[in-house]
Amino acid sequence: MISLPEPKPEILARRASILADLARLLPADAVIGEEIRLRPYETDGLSAYRQMPLAVVLPRTTQEVAEVLRYCHANEIRVVPRGAGTSLSGGALPLADAVVIGLMRMNRIREINFEDRYAVVEAGVTNIGITKAVEGEGFFYAPDPSSQLACMIGGNVMMNSGGAHCLKYGVTANNLLGVTFVTIEGEVVEIGGTHLDAAGYDWLGLITGSEGQLGMVTEVTVRILRGPEGARAMLAAFDSVEVAGKAVDAIIGAGVIPVALEFMDKPCIHACEAFAHAGYPLDAEAMLIIEVEGSQAEQDMLLGRIRDICAQFKPISMKLAESAEQSLAIWKGRKGAFGAVGRISPDYLCMDGTIPTGELPFVLRRIGEMSTQYGLGVANVFHAGDGNLHPLIMFDANDPESFRKAEAFGADILKLCVEVGGCLTGEHGVGVEKRDLMTAQFTARELDLQRDIKSAFDPGWLLNTAKVFPLEGNARIAA
Amino acid sequence: MIAPGDEAGVAEAVRAAHAAREPLAIEGRGTKRAMLRPVQAARTLSTRGLTGITLYRPTELVISARAGTPIPEIEAALAEHNQQLIAEPPDTRALFGVEEPATLGGVVGANLSGPRRITWGAMRDHVLGIRAVNGTGEVFRSGGRVLKNVTGLDLCKLLTGAHGTLGVLTEITLKVLPRGESSGSLVLRVADIASGVRALSAALGTPYGVSGAALLPEGHGAMQGCLAIARIEDFAESVTYRLDRLRAELAAHGEAALLGREASEALWRDIRDAAPLNPAPEEAVWRLSLAPSRAPAACAALRQAFDAKLLLDWGGGLVWVAGPATEAAHGAVMQAAAGGSFTLFRGPDALRAAVPVLPAEPLPLAAIGARVKSVLDPAGILNPGRLRA
Ligand SMILES: Cc1cc2nc3c(=O)[nH]c(=O)nc-3n(C[C@H](O)[C@H](O)[C@H](O)COP(=O)(O)OP(=O)(O)OC[C@H]3O[C@@H](n4cnc5c(N)ncnc54)[C@H](O)[C@@H]3O)c2cc1C
Ligand SMILES: Cc1cc2nc3c(=O)[nH]c(=O)nc-3n(C[C@H](O)[C@H](O)[C@H](O)COP(=O)(O)OP(=O)(O)OC[C@H]3O[C@@H](n4cnc5c(N)ncnc54)[C@H](O)[C@@H]3O)c2cc1C
Numbered sequence: 008m009i010s011l012p013e014p015k016p017e018i019l020a021r022r023a024s025i026l027a028d029l030a031r032l033l034p035a036d037a038v039i040g041e042e043i044r045l046r047p048y049e050t051d052g053l054s055a056y057r058q059m060p061l062a063v064v065l066p067r068t069t070q071e072v073a074e075v076l077r078y079c080h081a082n083e084i085r086v087v088p089r090g091a092g093t094s095l096s097g098g099a100l101p102l103a104d105a106v107v108i109g110l111m112r113m114n115r116i117r118e119i120n121f122e123d124r125y126a127v128v129e130a131g132v133t134n135i136g137i138t139k140a141v142e143g144e145g146f147f148y149a150p151d152p153s154s155q156l157a158c159m160i161g162g163n164v165m166m167n168s169g170g171a172h173c174l175k176y177g178v179t180a181n182n183l184l185g186v187t188f189v190t191i192e193g194e195v196v197e198i199g200g201t202h203l204d205a206a207g208y209d210w211l212g213l214i215t216g217s218e219g220q221l222g223m224v225t226e227v228t229v230r231i232l233r234g235p236e237g238a239r240a241m242l243a244a245f246d247s248v249e250v251a252g253k254a255v256d257a258i259i260g261a262g263v264i265p266v267a268l269e270f271m272d273k274p275c276i277h278a279c280e281a282f283a284h285a286g287y288p289l290d291a292e293a294m295l296i297i298e299v300e301g302s303q304a305e306q307d308m309l310l311g312r313i314r315d316i317c318a319q320f321k322p323i324s325m326k327l328a329e330s331a332e333q334s335l336a337i338w339k340g341r342k343g344a345f346g347a348v349g350r351i352s353p354d355y356l357c358m359d360g361t362i363p364t365g366e367l368p369f370v371l372r373r374i375g376e377m378s379t380q381y382g383l384g385v386a387n388v389f390h391a392g393d394g395n396l397h398p399l400i401m402f403d404a405n406d407p408e409s410f411r412k413a414e415a416f417g418a419d420i421l422k423l424c425v426e427v428g429g430c431l432t433g434e435h436g437v438g439v440e441k442r443d444l445m446t447a448q449f450t451a452r453e454l455d456l457q458r459d460i461k462s463a464f465d466p467g468w469l470l471n472t473a474k475v476f477p478l479e480g481n482a483r484i485a486a
Numbered sequence: 487m488i489a490p491g492d493e494a495g496v497a498e499a500v501r502a503a504h505a506a507r508e509p510l511a512i513e514g515r516g517t518k519r520a521m522l523r524p525v526q527a528a529r530t531l532s533t534r535g536l537t538g539i540t541l542y543r544p545t546e547l548v549i550s551a552r553a554g555t556p557i558p559e560i561e562a563a564l565a566e567h568n569q570q571l572i573a574e575p576p577d578t579r580a581l582f583g584v585e586e587p588a589t590l591g592g593v594v595g596a597n598l599s600g601p602r603r604i605t606w607g608a609m610r611d612h613v614l615g616i617r618a619v620n621g622t623g624e625v626f627r628s629g630g631r632v633l634k635n636v637t638g639l640d641l642c643k644l645l646t647g648a649h650g651t652l653g654v655l656t657e658i659t660l661k662v663l664p665r666g667e668s669s670g671s672l673v674l675r676v677a678d679i680a681s682g683v684r685a686l687s688a689a690l691g692t693p694y695g696v697s698g699a700a701l702l703p704e705g706h707g708a709m710q711g712c713l714a715i716a717r718i719e720d721f722a723e724s725v726t727y728r729l730d731r732l733r734a735e736l737a738a739h740g741e742a743a744l745l746g747r748e749a750s751e752a753l754w755r756d757i758r759d760a761a762p763l764n765p766a767p768e769e770a771v772w773r774l775s776l777a778p779s780r781a782p783a784a785c786a787a788l789r790q791a792f793d794a795k796l797l798l799d800w801g802g803g804l805v806w807v808a809g810p811a812t813e814a815a816h817g818a819v820m821q822a823a824a825g826g827s828f829t830l831f832r833g834p835d836a837l838r839a840a841v842p843v844l845p846a847e848p849l850p851l852a853a854i855g856a857r858v859k860s861v862l863d864p865a866g867i868l869n870p871g872r873l874r875a
Pocket of ligand 2 (some may be wrong): 670675695725726727729730741742745746747748749750796
């Protein structure tokens with residue numbers, strides 16, 4: 008179990024007056040203090056952990072965010088920034104003595120410029136909301152996390168989120184031009200803008216993926232791209248994980264970078280097929296979903312090349328979509344993978360480590376062995392192009408022993424990722440979930456250096472305290 | 487000059503300098519000594535002794551090399567597997583009048599990206615991992631060797647483009663990509679810079695994956711007039727198809743011609759290296775980064791202020807400027823860059839010491855920057871004065 012720091016008793020004792028102060032700073036409907044209305048904020052996508060916050064505020068403007076931060080800074084009150092609360096690593100988990108600053112009301116699109124190919128949006132606009140606003144002109148916002156219907160661009164910036172198409176289009180960091188950033192002191196600064204590559208230190212790059220440790224983001228300028236003429240998918244099934252891995256290597260070695268390259272193991276194929284009836288091959292040990300883009304003729308050419316490469320590895324079966332509908336059918340199982348696993352197991356933990364793709368057969372074999380050892384099922388879906396593993400560990404949340412085992416199993420997988428040259432998280436962030444594993448990837452001094460950089464932004468350690476950095480050895484968090 | 491043969495030697499040299507409170511100029515092969523502000527340091531620490539590719543996995547799209555490895559050596563190794571540096575960094579030898587090739591550390595330290603930046607991202611977007619020595623002589627790592635990694639604070643980004651002021655890069659891991667099987671360009675003769683930027687915006691707004699979009703106001707070689715150029719790099723069939731589509735869709739923007747692979751590659755090498763700018767030896771060179779639609783007005787203002795030579799890349803978003811190395815010309819550049827960013831890329835020491843070589847930061851950020859600097863380099867010995875007075 009992950010522990011949170013002891014709440015500061017003097018802050019808890021002042022709760023009523025803090026709420027009254029916040030109500031003076033913000034419109035009445037923007038401050039939440041009653042238990043029944045606080046309840047929805049007690050957890051995020053890592054729902055095994057729950058903690059009621061001191062208060063929740065829902066500002067509508069950058070100025071209001073700045074006011075709240077200035078107030079909290081002056082009064083040494085901890086804050087927890089929150090977007091849609093879909094973080095799977097507990098990044099938005101409240102603390103008992105913290106004010107949650109939720110940005111869901113900052114959901115306006117400020118400007119769209121097709122000529123210069125950018126959009127300026129408030130931090131609470133959903134990821135899909137950006138694409139919706141520009142798709143009429145054939146444009147889209149590239150990073151597409153599976154949570155894109157709900158998650159917000161501010162949360163995406165702070166988690167540096169990716170999606171199935173990031174092999175080609177990159178993650179959030181590669182698609183940003185600027186942010187409006189509010190420091191813990193309540194100072195509002197513009198970082199970047201509507202141009203590429205500001206001179207000087209790359210604050211935008213440092214803030215991206217910083218998980219609410221450095222300040223809050225209230226507006227974001229993103230690059231928008233013209234969408235391709237079309238896209239089509241194929242699937243290829245193999246009788247061993249090793250061979251499927253070799254096919255992936257051969258595709259990339261031949262200079263073909265598909266827009267998406269997804270890998271599913273046997274348990275995942277079965278779970279998805281039972282759920283979506285997508286026509287997946289149930290006799291396969293591993294299956295690839297490969298998507299290409301371009302004109303009809305280009306899609307034919309690329310899928311033809313990929314089919315010829317896969318054919319060298321004696322696939323059990325291959326299916327090339329003939330139409331957009333057939334593509335959707337191929338994707339349907341994959342897109343529903345989490346829900347599908349949810350149907351065959353009462354609960355699951357979604358892990359998120361990254362490995363060098365060459366280590367895939369070894370890592371999947373080890374995960375299989377651990378699954379037997381822990382007595383818990385695991386299904387693997389995997390962004391094969393970039394080595395981002397998502398083992399789904401199945402357990403029963405009503406059984407504390409089962410949960411404890413699932414967590415230990417997950418930690419073992421992540422340590423394995425680091426051992427083979429990978430890392431603890433590819434897209435979901437460290438949050439509270441992987442906080443205590445950071446020592447597996449970094450030396451004590453390297454962690455201290457990162458903590459010192461955080462201190463340069465947030466000397467009092469008020470921003471999203473107790474996330475990302477292990478509590479142990481962290482002198483800066485006063486209990 | 488100190489040029490240690492390994493990382494431990496770099497750490498040792500920095501530790502000694504830190505103990506003695508003795509500033510160090512940090513460089514690879516010193517090709518960019520004339521960039522930004524002159525450094526005030528008695529001694530120079532060079533990474534030229536740290537060479538060699540330490541890991542290359544073509545199918546994993548990653549390469550690692552020690553910081554002093556010359557860029558041509560890395561490009562050659564990648565070319566053997568038909569791969570390339572994604573950001574297409576310029577070869578600045580001609581611009582800086584030096585013989586030696588840039589090192590990997592220098593290109594990453596300066597975050598130098600070329601034409602492909604417009605679609606495929608900047609140098610910093612492809613830095614997956616670093617090893618570095620901070621200002622007290624400690625070795626630290628950030629990132630790793632996998633394509634996706636969001637573990638902890640991304641110090642790779644912080645050090646990329648910091649010009650050696652926050653640490654000495656000793657080893658760098660980059661994402662790489664296959665080289666397009668073929669390439670070609672559409673060349674449009676346009677009336678002026680404004681119509682050229684409009685043509686390039688239209689090109690970048692098509693679904694054809696334009697990977698280079700430059701504007702040559704004075705023509706190039708045998709091609710006279712103001713030229714807007716859009717590049718496609720892809721499989722051969724796609725290049726043919728996409729260039730044809732592009733020509734049809736952009737027909738209204740000007741007289742058009744297509745360049746085949748060889749002519750196109752030669753032209754884009756020139757654009758990458760800013761060769762068409764052709765500055766006189768005594769002239770200064772600036773790089774401005776702006777929203778493309780603001781470039782025409784900026785260019786007009788610069789031409790009014792002085793006899794500005796211009797070259798535009800990134801769809802108009804990058805403006806290379808050459809002109810007299812005077813404070814007046816520099817003032818005009820700063821003004822033209824309002825709302826964007828600029829660097830004094832090349833100039834005589836006197837000018838570089840007298841003017842801000844990049845835009846001022848908002849005060850709160852400057853304060854944070856000073857604290858970050860003192861975390862990584864508490865005695866202020868790494869490249870003092872390089873970025874700001
Ligand atoms: C079903 C499901 C599928 C998912 N699939 C993917 C996927 O494919 N790829 C992927 O990358 N992630 C995925 N995620 C994880 C999650 O959606 C992303 O991390 C997302 O970016 C979080 O956005 P959010 O708005 O919900 O942020 P929250 O969960 O509210 O917050 C995330 C973190 O950012 C901080 N934060 C939020 N907003 C701000 C702000 N404005 N300023 C400062 N800090 C802020 C919070 O404190 C927290 O640390 C998935 C989650 C779910 C539930
Ligand atoms: C605006 C403009 C101004 C010019 N001004 C001058 C001038 O002042 N003086 C002068 O002498 N010349 C001028 N030219 C001509 C220009 O220099 C030549 O067109 C060019 O240099 C020839 O390059 P190349 O060697 O690739 O051409 P070539 O190889 O002779 O021909 C064009 C190449 O394009 C390839 N190609 C054709 N269609 C496609 C396609 N759909 N996809 C991919 N590749 C294709 C062909 O394979 C061929 O290799 C001008 C051209 C333009 C557009």
